[in-house]
Amino acid sequence: MTELFEVRGLSKSYGRGSSKKFAIRDITLDFPAHQSIGIVGESGSGKSTLARCLVGLVKPDAGEIFYKGKNVSTFTDQDFRKFRQEVQMVFQDPYSSLNPRMKVREIVGEGIEVFRLANNKEELFAKTKLALNQVGISDEMFGRYPRQFSGGQRQRISIARSLAVSPEVFICDEPVSSLDVSIQAQILNLLKDLSRDLSLSMIFISHDLGVIRYIADYIVVMQNGQVQEQGTPEQIFENPTSEYTKSLLNAVPIPDPRIQRNRFA
Amino acid sequence: MIKPKHSPEIKIIDQISFSINAGERVAIVGESGSGKSVTAMSIMNLLKDAEYQGEIRFNGNDLLTKSERELREIRGNQIAMTFQDSLSTLNPIMKIGDQITEVLRIRGAKKAHAKAKAIELLSELGFENPQAAFIKYPHQFSGGMRQRVMIAIALVAAPKILIADEPTTALDVRIQAQVISLINKMAKRNDLTVILISHDMGVVAGFADRVIVMYSGKILEHGTVEEIFYQSRHPYTRALLNSIPTVNRDPSISLPTIQGTTPEPNNRPVGCVFQDRCSHVQGKCRIESPSLVATSSTHQYACYFPILTNMESSNTS
Numbered sequence: 180m181t182e183l184f185e186v187r188g189l190s191k192s193y194g195r196g197s198s199k200k201f202a203i204r205d206i207t208l209d210f211p212a213h214q215s216i217g218i219v220g221e222s223g224s225g226k227s228t229l230a231r232c233l234v235g236l237v238k239p240d241a242g243e244i245f246y247k248g249k250n251v252s253t254f255t256d257q258d259f260r261k262f263r264q265e266v267q268m269v270f271q272d273p274y275s276s277l278n279p280r281m282k283v284r285e286i287v288g289e290g291i292e293v294f295r296l297a298n299n300k301e302e303l304f305a306k307t308k309l310a311l312n313q314v315g316i317s318d319e320m321f322g323r324y325p326r327q328f329s330g331g332q333r334q335r336i337s338i339a340r341s342l343a344v345s346p347e348v349f350i351c352d353e354p355v356s357s358l359d360v361s362i363q364a365q366i367l368n369l370l371k372d373l374s375r376d377l378s379l380s381m382i383f384i385s386h387d388l389g390v391i392r393y394i395a396d397y398i399v400v401m402q403n404g405q406v407q408e409q410g411t412p413e414q415i416f417e418n419p420t421s422e423y424t425k426s427l428l429n430a431v432p433i434p435d436p437r438i439q440r441n442r443f444a
Numbered sequence: 445m446i447k448p449k450h451s452p453e454i455k456i457i458d459q460i461s462f463s464i465n466a467g468e469r470v471a472i473v474g475e476s477g478s479g480k481s482v483t484a485m486s487i488m489n490l491l492k493d494a495e496y497q498g499e500i501r502f503n504g505n506d507l508l509t510k511s512e513r514e515l516r517e518i519r520g521n522q523i524a525m526t527f528q529d530s531l532s533t534l535n536p537i538m539k540i541g542d543q544i545t546e547v548l549r550i551r552g553a554k555k556a557h558a559k560a561k562a563i564e565l566l567s568e569l570g571f572e573n574p575q576a577a578f579i580k581y582p583h584q585f586s587g588g589m590r591q592r593v594m595i596a597i598a599l600v601a602a603p604k605i606l607i608a609d610e611p612t613t614a615l616d617v618r619i620q621a622q623v624i625s626l627i628n629k630m631a632k633r634n635d636l637t638v639i640l641i642s643h644d645m646g647v648v649a650g651f652a653d654r655v656i657v658m659y660s661g662k663i664l665e666h667g668t669v670e671e672i673f674y675q676s677r678h679p680y681t682r683a684l685l686n687s688i689p690t691v692n693r694d695p696s697i698s699l700p701t702i703q704g705t706t707p708e709p710n711n712r713p714v715g716c717v718f719q720d721r722c723s724h725v726q727g728k729c730r731i732e733s734p735s736l737v738a739t740s741s742t743h744q745y746a747c748y749f750p751i752l753t754n755m756e757s758s759n760t761s
Binding site: 221222329331332359360361362363364365367368386387388389390392393394412416426427428429430431432433434435436438439440442 | 475476616617618620621624643644645646647648649650669670673674683684685687688689690691692693695698699700701702703705706721
């Protein structure tokens with residue numbers, strides 16, 4: 180079976196000469212389809228750069244990315260069109276990733292029009308409505324602007340925007356890190372339910388080990404642009420082998436005074 | 445109580461009452477819009493455009509009636525504060541050594557003495573080369589080191605109270621752990637009273653003696669760290685704790701959520717502020733706002749239909 184994504188020797192650096200810094204360095208990874216892959220790391224680990232390379236927002240310096248067995252660098256225009264429809268990204272900041280001058284209905288409908296997924300206005304509205312209802316945005320809100328929504332609702336709208344074009348892959352870059360805990364749980368459950376019900380593949384990037392444990396079937400731990408460790412949640416959380424993973428797990432605060440006091444005594 | 449001047453009356457925080465004893469560590473927790481930072485800033489009397497009703501007594505004197513001159517004697521010397529965003533709080537064009545010693549120099553300390561004090565503090569806070577750090581600028585440090593610089597600024601004049609507003613929020617977990625254990629160490633060594641403002645229940649669990657839970661400008665529950673984490677009575681506190689995806693919980697069990705969103709301060713419902721999101725809500729909650737009820741000398745909650753304690757629920761069953 181071909182993997183969804185195969186990454187071979189991927190590198191990306193910024194700057195030149197002595198100030199040249201690698202964001203990711205020689206990464207080789209396989210991403211199987213219909214799974215939720217969690218990528219976890221601290222700031223500067225390269226997790227976002229990797230995600231951006233996968234969707235084609237960042238051009239790598241070296242290495243290859245295969246999508247469904249085909250090298251992305253050999254894509255024709257038509258391949259790219261299909262790729263952009265199938266692979267959707269959800270960003271961290273629901274404030275800057277939605278166009279403030281477009282109504283919610285237009286934001287979600289835009290992709291449907293671009294990919295010509297609707298034959299007429301009625302169909303366009305039906306598909307827009309389906310996507311928005313799926314994320315819990317009700318009909319009377321369709322004519323509103325992003326500023327009229329809370330952070331959690333905006334993240335729902337950006338998920339609806341991705342859902343509307345019948346995607347196969349969701350790449351989520353820290354989708355809940357700017358949200359309050361009570362809202363975060365809503366969005367995590369929504370993403371989990373959607374990926375199960377629509378059998379989506381998900382690549383989920385987060386700095387939060389608790390979030391990763393809740394959402395991921397398979398986990399990749401990154402540090403300084405490289406993969407430190409990868410494995411099932413049981414392997415990573417119960418039997419981590421890399422010192423780095425262990426140090427992360429030791430530092431995660433646990434909301435239980437008896438446990439937490441002993442750890443930081 | 446407080447509201448911004450020159451704008452329609454909006455109560456940002458409403459009927460907040462609590463007291464802190466010397467040497468205690470109190471955490472004020474809440475989500476965005478809960479009023480936790482406004483409460484902290486009010487203790488320092490930093491909100492110039494706010495109008496207050498009520499009192500903030502420090503050693504028996506009301507801070508809200510003090511003149512700016514009197515307040516200058518208290519801020520830094522007696523009560524000091526660190527802020528969440530170190531990059532915008534520190535002066536970008538002033539060496540960190542000058543920023544740390546500023547509060548001593550203003551009070552007439554000799555340059556050499558102030559510098560020695562700062563170097564000592566920097567080394568206690570884990571700067572490997574404090575002499576070199578002293579003449580660097582904020583942008584030359586990482587977020588974790590900048591947070592330490594703010595702690596140095598706060599502690600240099602040996603205050604009695606440290607207010608730490610979200611000291612770990614923008615930091616990576618390993619740095620978070622370091623900063624918290626540093627605050628811990630400094631608090632022990634200097635007999636500090638600490639007020640920790642945080643949204644992170646994990647950080648609070650390991651640090652605080654007492655916890656104040658705020659929501660939409662109100663205190664909903666207040667108790668010892670054990671009472672809040674193990675015997676919480678307010679449905680909000682319990683729901684908040686349950687909705688955290690911790691590393692030690694079974695991921696196959698669906699995460700309980702709190703439906704809806706926090707009301708805007710100008711659009712709070714009549715009655716309990718949490719009513720629209722509460723699983724215990726009944727008619728009474730929509731009519732009158734519940735006041736705090738005490739269940740022990742340390743534990744209070746504001747709810748008409750609280751979660752039963754283990755003892756109460758075994759009696760009824």
